[in-house]
Amino acid sequence: MLETDGVVLTGRGLVLAHHEHEVVHGVSVELTPGAVTALVGPNGSGKSTVLRSLARLHRPKGGEVHLGDRAVWRGSALSGKEFARNVTLLTQQRPTPSGVSVADVVGYGRHPYRSGWRGVDPDGAAAVARAMAMTGVSDMASRGVDELSGGELQRVWLASCLAQQTSVLLLDEPTNHLDLRYQVEILDVVRDLADDHGVAVGVVLHDLDHAAIVADHVVLLSRGRALASGTVKEVLTAQHLTEAYGVVVHVADDPVTGTLHCRPVGRHTPRP
Numbered sequence: 001m002l003e004t005d006g007v008v009l010t011g012r013g014l015v016l017a018h019h020e021h022e023v024v025h026g027v028s029v030e031l032t033p034g035a036v037t038a039l040v041g042p043n044g045s046g047k048s049t050v051l052r053s054l055a056r057l058h059r060p061k062g063g064e065v066h067l068g069d070r071a072v073w074r075g076s077a078l079s080g081k082e083f084a085r086n087v088t089l090l091t092q093q094r095p096t097p098s099g100v101s102v103a104d105v106v107g108y109g110r111h112p113y114r115s116g117w118r119g120v121d122p123d124g125a126a127a128v129a130r131a132m133a134m135t136g137v138s139d140m141a142s143r144g145v146d147e148l149s150g151g152e153l154q155r156v157w158l159a160s161c162l163a164q165q166t167s168v169l170l171l172d173e174p175t176n177h178l179d180l181r182y183q184v185e186i187l188d189v190v191r192d193l194a195d196d197h198g199v200a201v202g203v204v205l206h207d208l209d210h211a212a213i214v215a216d217h218v219v220l221l222s223r224g225r226a227l228a229s230g231t232v233k234e235v236l237t238a239q240h241l242t243e244a245y246g247v248v249v250h251v252a253d254d255p256v257t258g259t260l261h262c263r264p265v266g267r268h269t270p271r272p
Contacts, residue, residue, distance in 0.1 A: 008167055008200040009054055009065070009066070009168045010030045011027065011054050011060075011065050012066070013027075013062065014027045014029075014053055014064075015060060015063055016049050016053055016061060023044075023049055024046040024053075024224045025224045026063070026226075027050055027224070027226045028229075029050060029054065031054075032200055033167070033199070033200050034194050034200070035194055035200060035201070035216040036190060036191065036194050036202075036217070037200075037201065037202050037203070038205050038217070038218045039203070039218075040204075040211050041220055041221035041222055042222065042245055042246075045222050045244075046224040048172050050221070054170060054202060055089040056072055056083055056087070057089070059073055067086060067168075081112045084111070084112035084164065084166075085166065086166050088164040088166045088170065089161070089170040089171075090170070090172060090174055096153060097146070098144075098146050099144060099146070100144065100145055100146075101141065101142055101143065101144060102132070102140050102142070102143050102145055103128065103132070103141040105145050105156055105157070105160055106132055106141075106159045106160045107128050109127075109160040109163030109164035109165075110128065110164070127163045128159075130162075131159040131161075131162035134162055134189055135155045135159040135162065135186075135189065136182070136185060137155050151179060153177075154174070154176065154178060155178075155182065158171075162189075167198075168199070169190075169193060169202075170202045171190070171202070171203040171204065173204055173205065173206065174186050183210070187210060187213060187214045190203065190214050191214055208236060208241070208260075209254075209260075209261055211236070212261070213259050215232055217229070217230065217231065218231070218232055218235040220235050220236075220240055220241075220244055221244075222243070227243065236260050236262060241262060245264070247264050247265070247266070248265040249262055249263065250263045250265055
């Protein structure tokens, strides 16, 4: 692992564009060991684009990404394999390989550690088994991934990321396509990784209640800018959310969990 000085991955003043059209304007994000940072905001606000830039998949037009004290995009001596040993990304869109088992797909996460012409990886089997256990896919290890449901496949790809054993985990809508049980279990895994293993987690979420449950820090994006950044209670306020989403949002403490509950108020929402 790289020397991080308490900060693993940062994006500073990121300006990001698609075909010269700027979609993110001066956004900064800081991921730290043992903490979960959630990126939230409306569709098109730039959340996934920021995440891809942190993952070295979208070159900034301005600003810089640093892994520890080393610049990722400019003047970096980081090889692709070295970066992959420190940072992994679960994207929204993943392929569905044909004729490949679940265990083999999870094993893809071990690629940065394989060396030699035979791809020797002494720790690989244990890492794959642990990742499958954490995501609840161990009992389907021998099944073909083309036989799986969307939710099952999502957990398999997450297991592949966990098998990579990085200090930074980036997740783009990890609860997408999952039923309620596995939404909760994935959020629990994210918290376990931060709390028990010191992983720095950056996660894009549409569900504001999920962000309130899992995050230590929140960055609220709107029209490509950071409207608010800070703790859950500092960012997920009725004022901030109403401004960002263009609809009245009521925020209150959930009586069961004690976390914030964010509820949009539409024309047909029952009123007391």
